[in-house]
Amino acid sequence: MYEETYDIAIVGAGHAGCEAALACARLGLKTIVFTVSVNSIALMPCNPSVGGSSKGHLVRELDALGGEMGKNIDKTFIQSKMLNRSKGPAVHSLRAQADKAEYSKTMRQVLENQENLTIKQAEVSELILNKNNEACGVKIYTGCVYNTKAVVLCTGTYLRARCLCGEAITYTGPNGLQAANHLTESLEKAGIELVRFKTGTPARMDGRTVDYSKMTEQSGDERIVPFSFSTDPELIQKEQVKCYLTYTNEKTHEIIRNNLDRSPIYAGIIEGTGPRYCPSIEDKVVRFADKERHQLFIEPEGLSTNEVYIGGMSSSMPEDVQIEMYRTVPGLENCKIVRNAYAIEYDCINPRQLYPTLEFKKIKNLFAGGQFNGSSGYEEAAAQGLIAGINAAMSVLGKEKIIIDRSQGYIGVLIDDLVTKENHEPYRMMTSRAEYRLLLRQDNADLRLRKTGYEVGLVSKEEYEKVLLKEKQINEEIERLKNTYVGTSKKVTDFLTANNSTGLKSGSSLYELISRPELDYYLIAPIDSERIDLPEDIREQVNINIKYAGYIDKQIRQVEAFKKMEEKKIPNDLDYNEISGLRLEARQKLITYSPVSIGQASRISGVSPADISVLLVYLKTKYSESVIK
Numbered sequence: 335m336y337e338e339t340y341d342i343a344i345v346g347a348g349h350a351g352c353e354a355a356l357a358c359a360r361l362g363l364k365t366i367v368f369t370v371s372v373n374s375i376a377l378m379p380c381n382p383s384v385g386g387s388s389k390g391h392l393v394r395e396l397d398a399l400g401g402e403m404g405k406n407i408d409k410t411f412i413q414s415k416m417l418n419r420s421k422g423p424a425v426h427s428l429r430a431q432a433d434k435a436e437y438s439k440t441m442r443q444v445l446e447n448q449e450n451l452t453i454k455q456a457e458v459s460e461l462i463l464n465k466n467n468e469a470c471g472v473k474i475y476t477g478c479v480y481n482t483k484a485v486v487l488c489t490g491t492y493l494r495a496r497c498l499c500g501e502a503i504t505y506t507g508p509n510g511l512q513a514a515n516h517l518t519e520s521l522e523k524a525g526i527e528l529v530r531f532k533t534g535t536p537a538r539m540d541g542r543t544v545d546y547s548k549m550t551e552q553s554g555d556e557r558i559v560p561f562s563f564s565t566d567p568e569l570i571q572k573e574q575v576k577c578y579l580t581y582t583n584e585k586t587h588e589i590i591r592n593n594l595d596r597s598p599i600y601a602g603i604i605e606g607t608g609p610r611y612c613p614s615i616e617d618k619v620v621r622f623a624d625k626e627r628h629q630l631f632i633e634p635e636g637l638s639t640n641e642v643y644i645g646g647m648s649s650s651m652p653e654d655v656q657i658e659m660y661r662t663v664p665g666l667e668n669c670k671i672v673r674n675a676y677a678i679e680y681d682c683i684n685p686r687q688l689y690p691t692l693e694f695k696k697i698k699n700l701f702a703g704g705q706f707n708g709s710s711g712y713e714e715a716a717a718q719g720l721i722a723g724i725n726a727a728m729s730v731l732g733k734e735k736i737i738i739d740r741s742q743g744y745i746g747v748l749i750d751d752l753v754t755k756e757n758h759e760p761y762r763m764m765t766s767r768a769e770y771r772l773l774l775r776q777d778n779a780d781l782r783l784r785k786t787g788y789e790v791g792l793v794s795k796e797e798y799e800k801v802l803l804k805e806k807q808i809n810e811e812i813e814r815l816k817n818t819y820v821g822t823s824k825k826v827t828d829f830l831t832a833n834n835s836t837g838l839k840s841g842s843s844l845y846e847l848i849s850r851p852e853l854d855y856y857l858i859a860p861i862d863s864e865r866i867d868l869p870e871d872i873r874e875q876v877n878i879n880i881k882y883a884g885y886i887d888k889q890i891r892q893v894e895a896f897k898k899m900e901e902k903k904i905p906n907d908l909d910y911n912e913i914s915g916l917r918l919e920a921r922q923k924l925i926t927y928s929p930v931s932i933g934q935a936s937r938i939s940g941v942s943p944a945d946i947s948v949l950l951v952y953l954k955t956k957y958s959e960s961v962i963k
């Protein structure tokens with residue numbers, strides 16, 4: 335049979351696979367990426383948007399590390415909005431509506447023009463392991479073999495996929511694309527544990543049949559903020575499309591209740607577990623029976639199509655029920671369905687089989703990213719794909735793999751939750767999952783992660799130096815405000831009165847004034863005569879760091895305590911059966927999860943603080959300080 339040799343093989347060119355492939359090729363490794371259809375590169379089979387609450391954070395962090403998604407959406411968005419502006423900066427999140435076709439086409443062009451990268455349309459049917467149980471290649475359905483030094487699995491929603499629309503079941507991937515039906519068996523033979531998950535999507539309507547006059551218009555921001563720290567904001571200010579808001583009603587809910595027996599979910603036909611935080615409309619009607627209406631977000635799929643996406647109404651009801659239920663919605667009375675809503679089931683892994691580097695614990699040089707790891711969402715997928723790609727490259731280059739921890743980024747929270755917590759459904763990121771979210775804001779992702787991207791080799795020296803300069807300017811401006819005092823002059827007194835702020839009895843630093851709830855860095859400009867004109871992103875940092883100084887300091891202290899526990903490493907050959915005093919449940923969980931640190935061990939459910947103390951004592955007696963640290 336024909337054989338070829340590469341450094342790394344990426345199975346999948348979805349949001350995870352694209353990031354993994356680009357990272358490996360950009361780090362100089364000969365990389366091949368497989369997809370069942372080159373037309374599905376970076377396909378958006380569900381919502382036509384990137385970002386949103388907490389997902390915007392992931393995209394910014396991915397961009398800071400040298401990933402592609404942020405740049406790609408800045409080139410292909412059709413509407414952009416900063417969400418939660420009325421709330422604190424920790425939950426500000428960018429969300430951009432994408433032109434789906436352009437998003438996929440543009441990402442494909444980036445991959446096609448990437449040095450060291452080969453794209454292959456073929457179904458990978460087998461994982462090849464060497465005698466040391468290390469990943470060393472893949473075989474495709476034709477029998478051809480691709481020898482490599484590492485493999486990254488990013489198969490998304492395609493493994494043994496089946497799509498359900500009422501009683502109609504098709505054994506395809508999303509959008510009728512070919513499913514990947516052969517690899518699962520090979521992975522199970524390799525001892526990989528697979529689970530069955532499901533997700534769903536709403537119908538797409540012909541926009542010409544939608545009456546927008548019955549809906550509420552939703553516009554983008556006047557001043558557009560880019561996702562990528564490398565995008566010049568001046569270059570992306572443009573006309574934007576509208577989205578629309580409408581609601582279901584009691585008539586919609588009645589039709590659904592009357593047909594629950596025909597829903598594959600409620601008829602028990604669907605085996606896979608779905609995302610609680612992305613429920614189908616059937617689930618919403620059943621679980622929130624008291625709610626009179628559910629919000630729907632009507633989103634255009636692109637500029638070169640009339641298709642519109644009915645956000646908030648995903649379903650797997652039979653087509654006749656779909657037509658009836660959608661037409662009860664104000665504005666959709668005469669709608670024509672272009673694509674039916676459907677649910678998709680697919681194989682993915684239980685991610686506890688992975689280290690926080692996203693390498694399999696039992697199979698060296700095999701990495702995994704995206705929906706295949708039990709997550710849900712383009713952004714979650716892309717973030718994991720980048721980390722899995724970087725670490726596969728580090729493994730081939732013989733360099734240290736990277737772990738982003740919970741105090742460094744949402745990417746760290748995402749991966750740690752996946753590999754440490756019990757996930758019985760597709761994992762979706764939320765700001766509430768990030769305990770250090772005041773430090774992990776979307777506005778400072780570059781200050782947190784550019785250094786790591788530079789050290790890995792994905793961020794240029796120029797980009798890194800830009801951040802170092804930004805950091806310096808922020809600190810200098812804060813120092814200046816701490817050491818710049820204003821007195822009780824008429825100008826200052828009038829200014830304070832005009833801003834309903836208490837007058838001064840004696841001098842005060844500008845820093846102190848900014849800390850007042852009713853004032854901020856922008857407002858005090860008239861009484862800050864020495865101020866130089868700094869870029870908006872620096873002014874934003876200065877303002878946030880002063881306004882939230884107390885909370886930020888408190889979180890920094892919490893992170894220091896967290897880091898201490900993370901630094902206490904657990905040797906991966908530790909035999910938990912040897913440790914007396916550990917409770918049975920804890921022993922079993924520690925064996926199953928084999929945590930890399932005391933910090934990770936303490937987050938495993940079923941492992942109590944008492945168990946952690948027993949473990950710490952044992953490690954101290956058994957291993958020298960240097961091993962544990």
Ligand SMILES: Cc1cc2nc3c(=O)[nH]c(=O)nc-3n(C[C@H](O)[C@H](O)[C@H](O)COP(=O)(O)OP(=O)(O)OC[C@H]3O[C@@H](n4cnc5c(N)ncnc54)[C@H](O)[C@@H]3O)c2cc1C
Pocket residue numbers: 345346347348349350351368369370371374375376377378379380381456457458459488489490491492493508514517533534535612648676677678703704705706709710711712715716762
């Ligand atoms: C119907 C549907 C509804 C969804 N609903 C939501 C939702 O409501 N909310 C949400 O957040 N996310 C939703 N998603 C999920 C979202 O699409 C995914 O999270 C995202 O696309 C995952 O990206 P990925 O890169 O992991 O996988 P995908 O984007 O699925 O890409 C997988 C890639 O792997 C390739 N591939 C797979 N197996 C093989 C093989 N053996 N050989 C070669 N190539 C292979 C495919 O060709 C494809 O390129 C939905 C997805 C679908 C399909």
